[in-house]
Amino acid sequence: MREKPNYGLDAPATIKKWGAIGIVSLMIALAASIYLPSNWWAYIVTTFIYCVAFFFLVPTATLTMGSLWFKFRDRDWLFEQLALTGNEVVLDVGCGHGLLLIGAAKRLTAGKAHGIDLWVQEDQASNSRDATLENAKIEGVEGKIEIHSGDMRKMPFASGSFDTITSSWAIHNIHNKAEREKALQEIIRVLKSGGRLAILDIGHAPSYAEFFKTNGITDVQLLGPHYTFGNKTYLTLGKKQSA
Numbered sequence: 001m002r003e004k005p006n007y008g009l010d011a012p013a014t015i016k017k018w019g020a021i022g023i024v025s026l027m028i029a030l031a032a033s034i035y036l037p038s039n040w041w042a043y044i045v046t047t048f049i050y051c052v053a054f055f056f057l058v059p060t061a062t063l064t065m066g067s068l069w070f071k072f073r074d075r076d077w078l079f080e081q082l083a084l085t086g087n088e089v090v091l092d093v094g095c096g097h098g099l100l101l102i103g104a105a106k107r108l109t110a111g112k113a114h115g116i117d118l119w120v121q122e123d124q125a126s127n128s129r130d131a132t133l134e135n136a137k138i139e140g141v142e143g144k145i146e147i148h149s150g151d152m153r154k155m156p157f158a159s160g161s162f163d164t165i166t167s168s169w170a171i172h173n174i175h176n177k178a179e180r181e182k183a184l185q186e187i188i189r190v191l192k193s194g195g196r197l198a199i200l201d202i203g204h205a206p207s208y209a210e211f212f213k214t215n216g217i218t219d220v221q222l223l224g225p226h227y228t229f230g231n232k233t234y235l236t237l238g239k240k241q242s243a
Contacts, residue, residue, distance in 0.1 A: 005135040008097040010067045010169065010229065012125035015060055022056030025049055062230030070228045071168070074235075075103050078166065078198050081223070081237055087111045088163035093152045093187060094170025096124045098132040098145075100200075104166065105141035113141075114162070116148045116155060123173050153182040157190045165190070165197045169233070172203035180204065184211050193242045198235065205234040212238045 009015065029049035036042035078100065084090070086109035092101040095115030105113040119127045129147055136142040150156050152170070165187050174180045191197060197217070199208060209222040217238035225232035 003138070005102070005138045006097065006126075006131070007071070007099045007135065008067065008124040008127060008131075009064070010071070010124055011063055011122075013122050015063050018056045018063075019060040022053050022060055025053035025056065029053055059230050062227075066229035070226070071099060074200055074226055074228050074233060075099055075168070077226070078168070078200055078235060079103060079107060081235065082164065082166075082196065082198050084108065084111075084164065089161070090114065090164045090166065091116065091157070091162040091190065093155075093165060093167040093183070094173075095132060095147070096127055096168075096170070098135045100166045100168050101132070101145060101147075102136055102139050102141055104164075105136070105144040106139065108144055111163075112144055112146065114146045114148060116150050116152065117170075118151060119149065120173070123170075153179060153186060155186050155190055159189050160192045160195075161190045163192055163195050165195070166199070168200040169202060169229075171199065171208070172201050172205070177204070177207075181211060184208060185215065188212070188215055188217065188240065191240045193240055195240050197238050197240075200233055200235050202229065202231050202233050205232075205236060208236045209238075212236070216241050 029046055032046040032049060036046060084107045086107065088111040090104040090113045092104065092115045095101040095117045098115060101113050101115035119129060121127055129149065132147055136145050148156060171180055171183055174183060187197060206222055209220050213220050218241055219239045221237040222234055224234040
């Protein structure tokens with residue numbers, strides 16, 4: 001068993017691909033600097049290759065730093081806004097290795113935290129139910145969590161099951177707008193009347209706030225952006241209208 005939790009490297013395939021291109025480009029540029037003759041066309045070629053290396057290495061670095069450091073800052077930002085009382089039944093949608101799931105569980109007393117995921121490897125390296133359970137054991141909250149395998153567009157929960165719903169960098173992985181909205185509608189469905197939601201995401205995140213405003217969510221706020229992975233991360237907050 002590991003001694004420290006591992007919350008996963010996000011977008012691992014992208015990091016590997018961009019990192020490889022960047023490193024190879026940098027090596028070619030260094031070789032060109034050494035072996036090409038000192039004239040104007042060699043300078044242009046070398047500069048171009050250095051620019052290609054820079055173009056790929058910078059986002060590789062920002063993605064890596066986001067996974068290793070900055071996403072923990074944004075986790076704390078989310079929970080500062082939620083201010084859980086400790087008695088809530090929480091659902092984390094697209095829980096992955098348990099960043100928010102375990103973060104919620106550590107803030108609960110009588111409550112319980114549930115997570116749901118499809119465990120897609122390309123979204124997070126070594127993504128699995130077992131990895132999440134091991135993190136929960138290391139963090140000492142295994143008795144406060146329950147993990148489910150399932151699609152966020154059709155969740156296996158009764159309507160109004162949860163006091164609070166969270167999600168982090170998961171919904172954007174659904175590329176079709178209509179399918180993303182199915183996931184957002186499911187979040188609304190399984191949230192209790194008067195319950196709160198908090199969603200961290202990139203890409204189409206600002207559109208979530210507009211969808212919630214027209215589908216029964218009040219007090220909608222769009223906070224941010226934070227540049228967690230080098231692109232804009234927004235925090236969407238809201239409360240489901242009481243019945």
